[in-house]
Amino acid sequence: MGAAIKVDNISKLYRLGMVGNRTIVEDINRLIARIRGKENPYLKVGETNQRNVKGNSDYVWALKDINFEVEQGQRFGIIGKNGAGKSTLLKILSRVAGPTTGSVKLKGRVASLLEVGTGFHPELTGRDNVFLNGAILGMTQEEIKGKFDSIVDFSGVERYVDTPVKRYSSGMYVRLAFAVAAHLEPEILIVDEVLAVGDAEFQKKCLGKMHDVSEKEGRTVLFVSHNLQAIRNLCQKTVILNNGELFANGNTEQVLREYNELSRDITIKADTEINNSINRRGKGRVRFTGINLTDEKGNRRYKFETGEKIRVSITFEIFKEIEGLTFIFAVLSGLSRECLTLFEYALSNKKMMPGQKGEAIIEIPHLKIKPGEYPLYFELTDLKYNSYAKDVIDDLTAPLEITEGKNKAYSDDNKPSGYFKMESNIIQNEIYDTNQLTKV
Amino acid sequence: MSKTSQDEWTLEIKPVSGWFHFHLKDVWRYRDLLMMFVRRDFVAVYKQTILGPFWFFLQPILTTITFTVVFGNIARISTDGIPPLLFYMSGIVSWGYFSDCLTRTSSTFITNANIFGKVYFPRLVSPLSNIISLLMKFGIQLFLFTCFLLYYWMNGSTNVHPNIYILLTPYLLILMAGLGLGFGIIVSSLTTKYRDFSFLVGFGVQLLMYATPVIYPLSALPEKYKWIVLANPMTAIIDTFRYAFLGAGTFNPGNLIYSSVFMIVTLSIGILMFNRVEKTFMDTV
Structure with a gap:
């Protein structure tokens, strides 16, 4: 098997800010440079794409000198x-946007699932939309006709096929759209974060389909996700992009380890990623100034063995008066990001004044959790959980890594990763013999 | 892995370079999509309206009546002796196709930004589908016009003389489609970066109509200004159309050739610009 995709020195320059009067001046400068046979003057002033650092230039490299190869069927x-450049890269690969420099070579038909349901027209019926969407994705009329029944079958909306899709429930809409995409037969399938939408069942279906498509049919799948667990389950090889540059490239396990190193470098300060609405929310009344995981000796680390003692130490500062202070710390599932277990402590019930600082350490004597990787969630708020008082650090630090220790009680291999020690009592236990319908 | 030779690659993505990369082969490969777009346009336009496709009739009739009242009865502009109703309708129907083509294709990139941003297909498919779906609207209106024409003709209106030049209609259509598409995609290429041009189109088309013999015959024009109207490539087309169906006005092959050359040049420039913009517009739109 040879390479199916060869990415050769791809770079992409973006201009920040608004398109306005200055743009036309720059356009003219560029034109003059070209007429005089010189290089585009704005290629030189590009800066690395660091979202949270104020730069000097209006031009940034969304991607810079990216090189990698993907083998067929991988x-x-x-x-x-x-903002690392993932979507930009996919856009270039799916020919939606062109690179600034460099080239990509592809073997076979490419289909991208950047968003399911692209081009669905609300007024048209399900049937018409299957044909329209199929055609947009590059199928011919004949192909769609041949697959129509199995598409409808897969989607499970047979009854609504002749109803305009604007009358569909959003679930039916996505199902039909995904069914069309799933029946495309491209040599290279590009998938971007489809898992972000849809319920757990749908996510599973997507992942399963992608696995089948490559395993059984020898197609190449390119998968972009924030979901490390999904990447780990699905992909054989992985690349990491960081600020538009290729940070690591290799076997998934090894690369993921490096990825965690990358997030470990973040030290939480009052202004860390303040503008990142997903990972850090809040109005700045109270701020974390430091977050550390340590062992009982106070050594900073993120890797622990099952059953080991873990300490969570935080420092914080008050910037505007709030009523009391609550600290919440949660361990999330690596796959679904839902909370597995949550620790909550009221740190103060008095009025807190600007300028006050503090420190708290929480100890978990033995976190009864399966080996695996768990994103962490930290929150400071007032006693009433008012949203204006919050500071949330959601999955910004390196995830907690649990490896198997001497205590094997929590590492039963048949179970997936997670937290399994909720309290319970058995209150009924009877076994019937169905042949005789009597109690045994 | 490194054994793969260069020629095995089926596609190479490179930065925009040069002007002369046409995707006409690609467009042909996506002809099914073209037809689906046409179908979508046609089916979806009048969905959830009570009158449905009947609007296709109503539009030109109401406009014609307005023009007849305003320009015919109030302003008393000459119609070359042709019944005003027929005179205006012939102008409206043919001009309508051109102006629809222009306005619809001029917003190609902006209206389709969402879908263009997600999937690749030859972008030219979009404006082409507009041209074709508008053709159906034109067909229906032409039928309506023919009905009126027959009515007047049967009733012995002596001034109406349909003639053999009617056979030129398909050619006139190609000219109008080409001009509309050409101007439209030039504007749409420009609007990706500077929206100013989309404002221009709105009233530009309207102004252009007054520089075309739609509401007046060429003969009613003072000699001094005639050259302006004759420089307009649409003039010969509308005039020939009217001459063919009504027998009024002039048929001047020279002017028609001028329009044809104009059309080819505009369309070529349009496709060149469009092809260039299609690769970069996602970054600027």
Whole structure:
């Protein structure tokens, strides 16, 4: 098997700010440079794409000198933080946007699932939309006709096929759209964060389909996600993008380890990623000034063995008066990001004044949790959980890594990763013999 | 892995370079999509209206009546002796196709930004589908016009003389479609970066109508200004159309050739610009 995709020195320059009067001046400068046979003057002033640092230039490299190859039939993951250049890369690969320099070579038909249901027209019936959407994705009329029945079957909306899709429930809409996309037969399938939408069942279906498509049919799958667990389950090879540059490239396990190193470098300060609405929310009344995971000796680390003692130490500062202070700390599921377990402590019930600082350490004597990787969630708020008082650090630090320790009680291999020690009592236990319908 | 030779690659994505990369082969490959777009346009336009496709009739009739009253009865502009109703309708129907083509295609990138941003297909498919779906509207209106024409003709209106030049209609259509598409995609290419041009189109088309013999015959024009109207490539087309169906006005092959050349040049420039913009517009739109 040879390479199916070869990305050769791809770079992409973006201009920040508004298109306005200055743009036309720059256009003219560029034109003059070209007429005089010189290089585009704005290519030189590009800066690395660091979202949270104020730059000197209006031009940034969304991607800079990216090189990699993907082999035929491989499932290939692309990860990176927000703004690392993942989507830009996919846009170039799916020919939606062109690169500034460099080239990409592809073998076979490419279909991208950047968003399911692209081009659905609300006024048209389900049937018409299957044909329209199929055609947009590059299928011919004949192909769609041949697959129509199995598309409708897969979607499970047979009854509504002749109803305009604007009358569909959003679930039916997505199902039909995904069914069309799933029946495309491209040599290269590009998938961007479809898992962000849809319920757990749908996510599973997507992942399963992507696995099948590469395993059984030998197609190449390119998968972009924030969901490390999904990448780990699906992809054989992975690349990490960081600020538009290729940070690591190799086997998924190894690359994920490097990715965690990358997030470990973040030290939480009062102004860390303040503008990132997803990972850090809040109005700045109270701020974390430091977050550390340590062992009982006070050594900073993120890797623990099952059953080990874990300490969570935080420092904070008050910037505007609030009523009391609550600290919440949660361990999230690596796959679904739902909360597995939550710790909550009222740190103060008095009025807190600007300028006050504090420190708190919480100890978890033995976190009864399966080996795996768990994103962490930290929150400071007042006693009434008012949203204006919050400071939330959601999955911004390195995830907690639990490895198997001497205590094997929590590492039963048949169970997926997670937290399994909720209290319970058995209150009924009877076994019937169905042949005789009597109690045994 | 490195054994793969260069020629095995089926596609190479490169930065925009040069002007002369046409995707006409690609457009042909996506002809099914073209037809689906046409179908979508046609089916979806009058969905959830009570009168439905009947609006296709109503539009030109109401406009014609307005023009007849305003320009015919109040302003008393000459119609070359042709019944005013027929005179205006012939102008409206043919001009309507051109102006629809222009305005619809001029917003290609902006109205389709959402879908263009997600999937690749030859972008030219979009404006082409507009041209074709508008053709159906034109067909229906032409039928309506023919009905009126027959009515007047049967009733012995002596001034109406349909003639053999009617056979030129398909050619006139190609000219109008080409001009509309050409101007439209030039504007749409420009609007991706500077929206100013989309404002221009709105009233530009309207102004252009007054520089075309739609509401007046060429003969009613003072000699001094005639050259302005004759420089307009649409003039010969509308005039020929009217001459063919009504027998009024002039038929001047020279002017028609001028329009044809104009059309080819505009369309070529349009496709060149469009092709260039299609690769970068996602970054600027």
